[in-house]
Amino acid sequence: MSFQQSSSYRNADRQRSAFHARSLKCCLQACGALAAVPFLVPSTAHACQTECTPRTALMTAYTTEIQPLIKATKDRHEYRIQGVRFTIGSLNGEPVVVFMGGVSTTNAAMNAQRVFDQFNIKQIVFSGIAGSVDASRNIGDVVVPSRWANYGESLYARETDAGYQPSDTVRKSGLAAYGMIYPRLTDVLSARSRNKEERLWFPVSDSLLALANTVNGVALDSCASATQCTRDKPVLKVGGSGVSGSIFMDNADYRDYLHEVFDAQIADMESGAVAQVAYANQVPFIAFRSVSDLAGGEDDQNGKHIYSSMAANNVAAVVCAFFKQLSASPLSASKA
Secondary structure, three states: OOHHHHHHHHHHHHHHHHHHHHHHHHHHHHHHHHHOOOOOOOOOOOOOOOEEEEEEEEEEOOHHHHHHHHHHOEEEEEEEEOOEEEEEEEEOOEEEEEEEOOOOHHHHHHHHHHHHHHEEEEEEEEEEEEEEOOOOOOOOOEEEOOEEEEOOOEEEOEEEOOEEEOOOOOOEOOOOOEOOEEEEOEEEOOOOOOOOEEEOEEEOOHHHHHHHOOOOOOOOOOEEEOOEEOOOOOOEEEOOEEEEOOOOOOOHHHHHHHHHHHOEEEEEOOHHHHHHHHHHHOOOEEEEEEEEEOOOOOOOOOOHHHHHHHHHHHHHHHHHHHHHHHHOOOOOHHHO
């Protein structure tokens, strides 16, 4: 290689180095500018990447829960996003996007956020079945709690000679432990605050709960078959507390603990997670749950395999009546 060629290569290297240095400087300056504006994007701003008509999201966990709701939805059009089917349409006059988010807390949280990002969601409604942890809530009842906690957010304490000892660094909830299991607070990061929040309970929208209180006259089934009927006539109960965890609860003693310590009526595997995502996004939330089993309180086996379809139809009937009320109210997405 000649000296002239070598000099040309060195000049080109210096030019590339100078360019990279200027690019890095611009990048660092931009990052610094962004860091100085911590709330650059409003908390209520969503990307609306798929379809932007204002809608109410209607979420379920699995097939048995969604089937009667899809059947009741008119003018349907389906989108498939990351394996999830989102069906837009109208339910008793209310613009909706109906979807099945999957069973348990991770699926529920992931797909609740996905519907907020992909569509223009004004409020989110969950419809599904649950286990009763309150002796006054029976198979077939439809329960609409006013708040939700994630009971699976817990510390499993180490055992010592003095008994179970929870770490002092854990976000303690103040609730009584169940043996080694100590409920703890949930961290929430959102635009609501510059700092993280620590919460036990996630609230249901007062306005949506008040609207749920106006639903009446819905006929609720009490028989799964001609020979399998509930002892008591199912009823609609609005208010109280619900709990969620990534656990299928089928233990009588722990069932009693959830009722006594959390004052819970029902336990499920998704609502608390959706309530947290809705809270972080500042989107109104409500969940309707029909009792399919007693979460371990039965005399013999768990009743879910018998009563799940009946319970899913009961909650769907109440939710459809609720949507009729919603479409005529100022809360309707059509009035956004």
